[in-house]
Amino acid sequence: MTLGKASDSDGPRATKHSPEVTRENARRAYRIMLEARILEEKLAVLYRSGKIVGGVFLGRGQEALSVSLGIHLRRGDVYAPLIRDQAGRMAFGDTILDTMRTYLGSSLGSMRGRDGNIHRGRPSEGYHAMISHLGAMVSTVCGGLMAKRFRGETGAVGGTCIGEGGTSTGSFHEGMNLAGVEKLPIVVVVANNQFSYSTPNDRQFACNDLLVRAEGYGVRGRRAVGNDLMDCLSVIGEAVSAARSGEGPQLVVADLLRLVGHGEHDDASYIPAAMKESSLGGDCLDLARTTLLEKGWLTGEEAADWQKIVEKEVEETSSKVLREPSPDPSEEDWNAFSCLDSQQNSRYPEERQ
Amino acid sequence: MSAITYLEAIRLAQQKALQDDPRVFIYGQDIGGFGGAFKATKNLAKEFPGRVLDSPISEDAMVGLAIGAAVEGMRPIIEMQFADFSTCGFNQIVNQAATLHYRTGTPCPLVVRLPSGGTPGGGPFHSQSMEAIYAHYPGLIVMTPATVEDAYTMLLEAVALDDPVIFCEHKFLYYHLKADKLPETVLPFGKAKIARQGRDATVVAYSAMVHEALAAAEELTHDGYDIEVVDLRTVRPIDTDTILASVARTGRLLVVGEAWPWGGVAAEVIARVATEGFGLLDAPPQRLNAKETPVPYHPALWGTHRPTASSVANSLRQLLEL
Numbered sequence: 001m002t003l004g005k006a007s008d009s010d011g012p013r014a015t016k017h018s019p020e021v022t023r024e025n026a027r028r029a030y031r032i033m034l035e036a037r038i039l040e041e042k043l044a045v046l047y048r049s050g051k052i053v054g055g056v057f058l059g060r061g062q063e064a065l066s067v068s069l070g071i072h073l074r075r076g077d078v079y080a081p082l083i084r085d086q087a088g089r090m091a092f093g094d095t096i097l098d099t100m101r102t103y104l105g106s107s108l109g110s111m112r113g114r115d116g117n118i119h120r121g122r123p124s125e126g127y128h129a130m131i132s133h134l135g136a137m138v139s140t141v142c143g144g145l146m147a148k149r150f151r152g153e154t155g156a157v158g159g160t161c162i163g164e165g166g167t168s169t170g171s172f173h174e175g176m177n178l179a180g181v182e183k184l185p186i187v188v189v190v191a192n193n194q195f196s197y198s199t200p201n202d203r204q205f206a207c208n209d210l211l212v213r214a215e216g217y218g219v220r221g222r223r224a225v226g227n228d229l230m231d232c233l234s235v236i237g238e239a240v241s242a243a244r245s246g247e248g249p250q251l252v253v254a255d256l257l258r259l260v261g262h263g264e265h266d267d268a269s270y271i272p273a274a275m276k277e278s279s280l281g282g283d284c285l286d287l288a289r290t291t292l293l294e295k296g297w298l299t300g301e302e303a304a305d306w307q308k309i310v311e312k313e314v315e316e317t318s319s320k321v322l323r324e325p326s327p328d329p330s331e332e333d334w335n336a337f338s339c340l341d342s343q344q345n346s347r348y349p350e351e352r353q
Numbered sequence: 354m355s356a357i358t359y360l361e362a363i364r365l366a367q368q369k370a371l372q373d374d375p376r377v378f379i380y381g382q383d384i385g386g387f388g389g390a391f392k393a394t395k396n397l398a399k400e401f402p403g404r405v406l407d408s409p410i411s412e413d414a415m416v417g418l419a420i421g422a423a424v425e426g427m428r429p430i431i432e433m434q435f436a437d438f439s440t441c442g443f444n445q446i447v448n449q450a451a452t453l454h455y456r457t458g459t460p461c462p463l464v465v466r467l468p469s470g471g472t473p474g475g476g477p478f479h480s481q482s483m484e485a486i487y488a489h490y491p492g493l494i495v496m497t498p499a500t501v502e503d504a505y506t507m508l509l510e511a512v513a514l515d516d517p518v519i520f521c522e523h524k525f526l527y528y529h530l531k532a533d534k535l536p537e538t539v540l541p542f543g544k545a546k547i548a549r550q551g552r553d554a555t556v557v558a559y560s561a562m563v564h565e566a567l568a569a570a571e572e573l574t575h576d577g578y579d580i581e582v583v584d585l586r587t588v589r590p591i592d593t594d595t596i597l598a599s600v601a602r603t604g605r606l607l608v609v610g611e612a613w614p615w616g617g618v619a620a621e622v623i624a625r626v627a628t629e630g631f632g633l634l635d636a637p638p639q640r641l642n643a644k645e646t647p648v649p650y651h652p653a654l655w656g657t658h659r660p661t662a663s664s665v666a667n668s669l670r671q672l673l674e675l
Contacts, residue, residue, distance in 0.1 A: 078421070115456040123424040123459040131448050139414035140449065143421020143429075150378055150404070150427060171444065174414035181409055336451070336491035338460040338515040339542075340590060 021233045023297045029071050029091070029229060030288050030298065031306055033063040036087035037285055038310045039096050042318055043103055047264045051322065052103050057118050059084030061227065061259030062191055064284035067091050068224075068232035069159045069189050072240040078144035078158040080128035080137035083118050084191065084258065085161050092127060094120070096314060100321040113327035134166035138175025138188060145184045157243045158186040165196020165204055167213070176251070180218040185243035187250045189236065191226060193258040194280065198270045211253045219249035226256025227280070229288035257281045357535065360527035362501045363393050363466075365535065366508035367430060371401045374428060377512060378404045380415055381432030381466075390434050391468060391527060412442030419463040420450050428512050429463045436467035436521065437481045450517040451492035460515040464508070469497075469521040470561055470611050471659055473652035480648035480655070482560070482612035487519040488589040488621075494518040495589040499548070499563035501532035503586055506539045514542070523561040530564075545592035547599065551581035554605035554672055556665065557596055557622050559585040562609045568662035573669055580669060588618050596622060597630045604635035607672050611659050614642035636675035641668045 040058045047056040059066055062084040070091030073079050079092045086099065101109025102120040110122055111129070121129030126144065130137055141158035148156045166172055167190060179186045196204055207213070214221025220242065224235035232254065239250035257280040261268040275281060292298035357365070370377045379394055385407040388395035398405040408415045412433065419429035433439045439446065446465060453461040471480035488495040494516050498504040504522060511518035540546060548563055549570050558566040563584045570580035583599050585591065600606050606626055608619035619640035626638055641660045649655050660668075 078425075111456060112458075119456070121457060123453065123457050126425075128421070128424070129453075129457050131452070133444050133448055136413070136417060136445060136449060139411075139417025139445070140421035140424070142414070143418035143423070144425045145421075146378075146418060147422040147425030147427045150422075171413045171417070174409070174411035175417060178409055178411055178414040178418065336455040337494070338454045338462075339494070340516075 021230050021237070023295075025071065025233060026230065026292060026297055029064075029067045029233060030292055032067050032071070032090050033087050033229070033285050033288060034306055035090055035096065035310050036063050036067070038307070038314050039099060040086055042314045043099075044264050046103070046318065052117075053105075054116055056103070056264040057083045057262065058260045058264065059086045061257055061284060062193065063087040064229040064232045064288060065189065065191055065224065065226045065254050065256060066161065068229070068236040069161060069187065069240075071233070072237050073157060073159050076126065076156050078126045078128065078141050078156065080130060080141045080158075080160040082130055082137070082161045082163070082166070084163075084193075088161065089120075094127070096317045097321070100317050101324065104321050104324075105326060106321055106324040107327040108324050133171065134162065135169035135171030135173070135175060138162070138172055138186075139178055141186055142175060142179050142182065142184050145186060146182065155244055156185065157240055158184065159189070159240070160186070161189045161191060163196060164190060164192040164194070164201060164210060165199065167210060168204055176213075176217045176219065176249070179249040183248045185246070185248070187236065187239045187243050187252065189252045189254065192253060192255045193226075194255075194275065195258065195268075195271060197262045197266070200270075209253075211251070214251040217249070217251070219251050220247065222250060222252045224252055224254040226254035227282050227284035227287060229284060230291055255280060256284070259283060356531035356533060357501055358528055359501045359504045359522070359530040360391060360393060362505035362532070362535065363508055363522055364395060364397070366505045367394060368397060368400065370428070370430070370509060370512045371397065371404060374512070376426060376428040377430065378406065378422070378427060379430045379432060380406050380408050380418060382408055382410055382434045384432050389432060391524070393432065393466070393468075412438055413445055416442040416445035416450065416465065419465070420445060420453065420461060423461045423463045423517075424453070424459055430512065431463065431465045433465060433467050435479050436469040436483045437478045439465065439467055439483060446487065446493070446517070446519070447490045451490045453492075454516065455492060461517050462515045464511045464518045464520050466520045466522060468524050470523040470525055471648050471655055472524050473655055474650060475524075475648065475655070476650040477647035482521070482610070482643075484519070484521045484560075484588050485610075485612050485617040485621075488618065489616075492516065493589065494587065495521065496587050497521045497523075497560040498586065499523075499526070499558075499560050499584050501530050502536040505535050507586065510539070510542055521560060525561050526564075540586070543587050543590045543592060545586055545595040546584045547581065547595070548584040549580065549582040551579040552603060553578045553580060554607060554669055555581045555583060555596075555599040555603045556607045556609060556669065557583045557585060557599075558609040559588060559618065560611065562611050562660060565660055565662045565665050566609055569665035569669060572662065572666045576670070578669070578673060585618075591621065591625070593625050593629065596626060597633065600626055600630050600633045604633065605672050605675075606634065606638040607665070607668055608638070608640045609660050609665055610640070610642050612643060613645055614640060615645070617642060636672060639668060639672050641665060
């Protein structure tokens with residue numbers, strides 16, 4: 001088993017930064033993590049009750065890392081989240097409502113039932129909608145940043161996330177290399193959750209530490225403790241600031257553990273008990289709450305109130321979306337083209353019949 | 354102005370696109386100062402600093418970059434060094450570019466230029482015709498210009514369209530075809546063209562095969578036949594109306610393509626005519642494609658592998674006797 005070595009130095013091009021994490025940011029991050037967790041628990045219930053078809057893919061255990069990228073991006077940035085990024089998505093502006101709508105296939109959702117679950121976004125607003133092919137989103141974020149460069153816009157950052165398994169793809173390699181060549185302000189966060197679906201790291205890559213890859217791509221490498229909100233906020237905040245100020249691509253590698261299966265169909269029985277009991281297996285949401293309480297940045301009453309408020313919102317949203325219309329095949333335009341209208345589409349004889 | 358080649362028309366179209374539209378940029382291997390493997394971007398990097406950029410050898414990332422830029426409102430042109438290498442960017446083209454508008458409502462206006470088709474000595478990996486593969490995917494426009502004029506006007510059209518366009522430019526035509534001037538009028542998008550009028554049989558072709566078909570038609574005049582040649586120009590969307598109108602006049606159909614026959618453009622044309630125009634046919638529709646092997650290296654093998662004027666003429670004679 002190849003585990004990251006959190007106690008090591010960050011590698012030849014990396015240095016450890018511990019900028020101040022503000023009370024406001026930490027509280028906001030925790031609130032979003034809580035929303036993501038409660039929302040995803042509801043999605044799991046809806047899946048088990050047969051309301052959601054297809055699959056449900058949760059980010060339980062990865063919320064601290066995920067939120068830390070989304071929260072440091074802003075309007076005008078480019079963001080391509082991946083599977084376990086409900087928290088990051090919400091920090092970037094996604095909502096409980098649109099998440100529910102997309103999972104339930106509501107025609108009122110951003111994907112209108114044409115795509116579902118984690119395949120959700122609003123590309124024209126810089127929020128890319130992932131495809132399932134891992135690594136593919138690195139270069140699309142690069143493209144968004146190139147567009148801004150061509151237009152002379154400065155100060156924008158692109159952020160994307162991937163698991164350790166996704167780093168084995170050619171697409172990831174090409175995207176990282178291109179980002180390095182073009183010196184783009186991109187932050188790529190690798191969540192090393194030790195298993196790519198069921199495949200352990202020693203069947204996924206042969207290097208001791210994924211962070212050494214940063215050197216090969218000519219980009220800055222940083223390490224974060226994946227289930228420690230304060231460390232994630234600090235390290236990723238620093239990475240985003242560095243990218244924004246022109247220091248080029250940043251690769252952040254964080255070790256953690258996914259506290260659920262790959263999807264809700266998967267019981268994750270392949271994760272050894274010892275690993276779950278190690279520091280990797282600590283639940284980032286519990287750890288974050290403890291830290292905030294200890295710092296006096298959050299009170300127990302507030303935490304309990306937030307829990308109730310979010311649970312209520314999730315329940316109300318779920319009830320509302322379950323009553324919303326499904327897409328109607330007879331009203332669907334069945335047209336994959338933007339430049340062909342329905343009339344032009346009638347060039348296709350089988351569709352005229 | 355001296356004679357303009359098909360290749361120069363492509364270069365001039367890109368020059369005009371860069372001149373007219375600040376959203377346009379070109380990204381590809383060796384296309385900057387070097388001007389491209391075929392010189393389709395010669396001098397453009399100098400003329401448009403920072404907008405004609407050498408890419409790493411990363412077809413997947415090149416297309417991914419174009420998608421991300423298109424989403425942000427740019428009009429990227431990606432040059433694949435050879436159409437064959439677009440398979441390395443296939444995932445981004447068919448799974449990301451082609452699906453984006455349908456999934457998200459956000460258009461994905463980009464052009465992927467594919468130097469396509471065989472040339473003597475090109476061999477298995479520098480000769481392929483990919484149009485059928487890409488036309489299979491809803492969301493991709495696939496253009497196959499056969500003339501200097503179309504190479505110019507259709508590339509400009511491709512840049513202007515809001516959908517991803519696979520622009521199959523034929524390498525064999527790069528230097529062989531010449532025109533005196535660039536066209537001032539443009540045929541409507543997606544419209545096929547009657548390249549030669551006739552009454553005895555229809556040949557539907559596209560790209561380089563239009564010229565083999567025209568030569569075959571000329572040969573058959575000696576046999577007393579008058580062959581009509583339809584140039585599809587764009588294989589997706591496909592102009593079924595023009596094809597059917599031609600078959601209605603001639604009653605006989607031969608479809609010619611340089612790609613392999615299995616599930617290809619020729620098969621699609623025949624399926625459409627059989628479905629919609631069965632009663633117009635006086636004989637079973639025929640197709641002539643490349644032989645079903647990889648594209649061979651030696652010119653003698655290559656010249657037999659692909660349809661030629663001579664093999665098209667033979668197929669026509671058989672069709673006319675049916």
